[in-house]
Amino acid sequence: MANTIPRSPSTAESRIRRRWLLRPGLQRTRQQRTGQQQTGQLQTPQSQTVPRQRLPRLPRQELRSRLELAGLLLGTSVLYLWNLGASGWANAFYSAAAQAGSQDWAAWFFGSSDSANAITVDKPPAALWITGLSVRLFGLNSWSILVPQALMGVATAWLLYLAVRRAARPATGDDRLAHLGGLLAGAVMALTPVATLMFRFNNPDALLVLLMTAAAYAVLRSIQDARFRWLLLAGVFLGFGFLTKQLQVLLVVPGLAAGYLLAAPVRLGKRVLHLAGAGAALAVSAGWWLAAVELIPAENRPYIGGSQTNSILELTLGYNGLGRLNGDETGSVGGGNGWGTPGLLRLFNSEFGGQIAWLLPSVLVLAGALLWLGRRAPRTDAVRASVVVWGLWVVVTGLTFSFMAGIIHPYYMVALAPGIAGLAGLAGVLLWQRRSLPAAAVPLAAAVAAAGAMAFQLLGRSPAYVPWLRWVVLLLALLAVVLLLVPPAPAGAGKALQRSTAAAAVAAVLAAPLAYSLTTAATAHSGAIVSAGPAATGARGNLAGPGNFSRQGTLAGPGTPANPGTANSxxxxxxxxxxxxxxxxxxxxxxxxxxxxxxxxxxxxxxxxxxxxxxxxxxxxxxxxxxxxxxxxxxxxxxxxxxxxxxxxxxxxxxxxxxxxxxxxxxxxxxxxxxxxxxxxxxxxxxxxxxxxxxxxxxxxxx
Incomplete structure (x- = not known):
């Protein structure tokens, strides 16, 4: 009797069955062969008449989606790899440490500046572990040092695509639309000017951004799949992010924790315990190296660079920690006022605006609209969890960068890019799908208008740089706003109008960042402080050119002051x-x-x-x-x-x-x-x- 009970097909069996249903000819062949086996009519290979099978073809839409994703990743690779060697050693400070690590394993472990282990760099060594191994494998040259960063950029765009697509698919009920949302998120990430800069450069920020993005993906995956191991993996990613740039990685923790605490499909007590477990994974992943450095006698290891007492804990809590917030950094080159007065609008000034501000107001509008539309969604709603994760990422990091009084450089803004890209891709497609509702169409139009206005303003700070582009972007934004606010078109002309509206909106949003990114990729960058895009006016007089930032009172080259007469007293x-x-x-x-x-x-x-x-x-x-x-x-x-x-x-x-x-x-x-x-x-x-x-x-x- 047990054999007569029907068994429900497994997921794998269902997938196979669907594929066979797509290929009736193959299904008949399988049935014929099964019948032959049952009747004993088996043929020898020489007399067998059944045609040779071919692997089932992918459905046309899935094949198209895969090709589009490959195009995004290939385009990102070209942008980040093209003429990469022109930057030479890029940041020679870290290149020399990579060279040292390739010659001596102790220097590699500690992140020493030289292979004789006199002193370390002023950061933990996780990023140097990668470039040091690359130099050991491929020899000392600019490509072996810079290519790993470019590949990190491609991986970051891919992770954003995966995260946005997974969240958008159940909300839209449309695989194609979810795929397009992922593509938009990946494109926004890839074309953010400061991202193009830092994924072509060898500062630790490239690895930091990749690890933070991987942590966000793991948290969202844990929420959607109800699997605790993904949350533990997020803690590991954050721990190694700590070993990349110390306390900066903690800026994304509030968003990740809030998203899980809000939406994970388990009871509250278990959610709290899960977060404690992830915190323990973070502590172990970061703490093992700190403990090793503290326990090894000072005479048996290099001096901890950036500290005054040869202590990694001092470096963590002081120079690279609270000192960045309050400006109390013993041994630093001065406070953050050299990069603009701390305040709410700092990220929009001439030093920072062209790096990151293109879509910053827009995504805040989109996030607010998406939260309003989903206010009655279940607690475990994946879309709302994603908005909380990406939104708090942007808000907490943005406010910290805006008000911190310690050392801050324009390239730090790359840490904001994944949050902005995630919100843009997810909210963009979900509001687009609901654009027949005023509550979706108006915020979507407002976001496009804000992007156009911001691009017009930022491009205007470089009057000689493609002067016509700002007007084209403004006109495209106005066109997209009008098309978004008009009533739906008749059925016959609906698709053409939809495509025109989408094309105008995407062009208005991405044209200016694309131009800045292309300029950034075409410019060689070297030195300790670099910036993306062309030189901007109103930058407090300390822009040395499109490739190099030189702070007042420092030497920008062989004995040549960047700003004669302005050296600090x-x-x-x-x-x-x-x-x-x-x-x-x-x-x-x-x-x-x-x-x-x-x-x-x-x-x-x-x-x-x-x-x-x-x-x-x-x-x-x-x-x-x-x-x-x-x-x-x-x-x-x-x-x-x-x-x-x-x-x-x-x-x-x-x-x-x-x-x-x-x-x-x-x-x-x-x-x-x-x-x-x-x-x-x-x-x-x-x-x-x-x-x-x-x-x-x-x-x-x-x-």
């Missing part, structure tokens, strides 16, 4: 050496040294006898020499020359032990606070050793 010269001539000039705080062939030869001669081929004040200065000679160069004082590493006594002992061959002199701006050990070392070297000039650089032979 607290600036101190580290020894006052010359070394500004020829190719051996000092790079300064934000620039990178470019050594001459003669100096490189001198550094390489007899290098096997020494632990460090040379020592020089400042990490950027050291990076240029190290990358050229591919030998350890000690960065005295760390990034700003303000870390007490080494002290004068320690440096004197290293010289006495014959571990440092040369000291390379040059002037360099230092921070407003911090140790003066670098200046004391420079003065001691100048007083006790004979200076010589090699390739235009002032050099002291310490041997």
């Amino acid at each position: 607290a600036t101190r010269a580290a020894g006052g050496f010359g070394g500004r001539g020829g190719g051996g000039g000092m790079g300064g705080l934000l620039g990178t040294s470019t050594p001459s062939d003669a100096l490189v030869t001198a550094l390489q001669t007899g290098a096997a006898k020494y632990t460090w081929a040379a020592a020089v004040v400042g990490s950027n200065n050291a990076a240029g020499y190290q990358l050229a000679a591919e030998l350890p160069v000690m960065a005295v004082g760390g990034f700003n020359g303000t870390d007490p590493a080494p002290t004068l006594e320690q440096f004197q002992q290293l010289v006495a032990d014959g571990k440092i061959h040369y000291f390379i002199g040059g002037s360099m701006m230092q921070g407003e606070t911090g140790s003066d050990a670098a200046a004391r070392i420079s003065e001691w070297v100048a007083a006790n050793f004979q200076a010589e000039t090699i390739g235009g650089a002032t050099v002291y032979d310490l041997s």
Whole structure:
């Protein structure tokens, strides 16, 4: 009797059955073969007349969707990879650390600036783990350092596509519309100018954004699938995000936690316990490396760059933590006022606006409309959960960047891009589907109008840059607004009008960011502070060009002040050496040294006898020499020359032990606070050793 009870088909069986139903010919072939087996009429391979089977073809719509997704990812890859090598070492500070990690596993683990492990960079090493392995595998060149970041950008666009499509599919009941929403989210992410910049650059921000996006996808997947393991995976992603750029990763945690606490399909107590488990996964994923650094004796590891006490905890909570919020950062180059006065409109000013602000007002309008339309949806509604996750991502991160008083640079804005893209893709298609309702059509039209107005304003800050584009974008936005607000067209002309409306809206939203992104990709970028797009007017006078940002009071190149006469009064010269001539000039705080062939030869001669081929004040200065000679160069004082590493006594002992061959002199701006050990070392070297000039650089032979 048990065999007579019908069994419901499994999901896999149902999928196979649907595929067979799409191919009746194959179904008949299967039935014929089954009948032959039952009647014993089996044929030998030589006499078999059943035609050879082919794999079932994909339905045309699914094939089209896959090709469109492939087109998005391929286009993103081209944008991020084209002419990538033009940027050279990009941020040589991190390139030198990648080179060091490729030569020594301890340097790789700690994120040291040199392979002899004098001092680390001022960030945890997760991003350097990837580039260090890439250099170890493919050799030291700009492509091995920069390609990993470009691939991270492609992966970020893909994850956004997946997250938006999964949320939109049940809400729309239309696979095609959900797919288009995912494509729109991926395109907005890929074409955000600051994203194009940072996924072609080797700062840690590229990996940070990828890990935060992966965490958001995992949280939303956990809500939709009711699987706790996805939430644990999100905690792991966030933990490694902490090991990429420390406390900045926590800016997305409120949105992720609120989304899960609101919408997860389990009772409240279990939701709280699940979040505690994810928090534990975050702590373990981040804490194992911090614990290792703290437990290893200081004499057995490099100095922790960016700290004044050789402590990773100090770096975490101070220089890279609360100091970014309140401006109390010992050893820094000054507060955030150099990038605009903190306030609600900071992200729209000349330094930040062109990087990220194109769709910022629009997505806030869209998010509010979507929450209103879904106010009666079940608690577990995936759309509302997504709006909470992406919306709080934008609000919390945006407000933090707006009001923080510590160091902030324009490229930090890439952290906002996934939240903006997720809201744009999800809300865009859902409101489009309901555009017959005024509650959807009006906010959608308002969002397009806001995008057009913002583009008109931002493009106007670069009057010589494609001057006609701002007018075209404005006209497209006005056209799209009118078409969105007109009554639905008759059945005959409906599709054509819909396509025209959608095309005008998408063009108005993406045309200006696309132009900025293309300009960014066509421009070589190098140095410590970079920005996307063309130069903008009204940027407080500290825009050095479309590729490089140079802060007031710092050296942007070999001995050349970015803004003569505006140096901070607290600036101190580290020894006052010359070394500004020829190719051996000092790079300064934000620039990178470019050594001459003669100096490189001198550094390489007899290098096997020494632990460090040379020592020089400042990490950027050291990076240029190290990358050229591919030998350890000690960065005295760390990034700003303000870390007490080494002290004068320690440096004197290293010289006495014959571990440092040369000291390379040059002037360099230092921070407003911090140790003066670098200046004391420079003065001691100048007083006790004979200076010589090699390739235009002032050099002291310490041997």
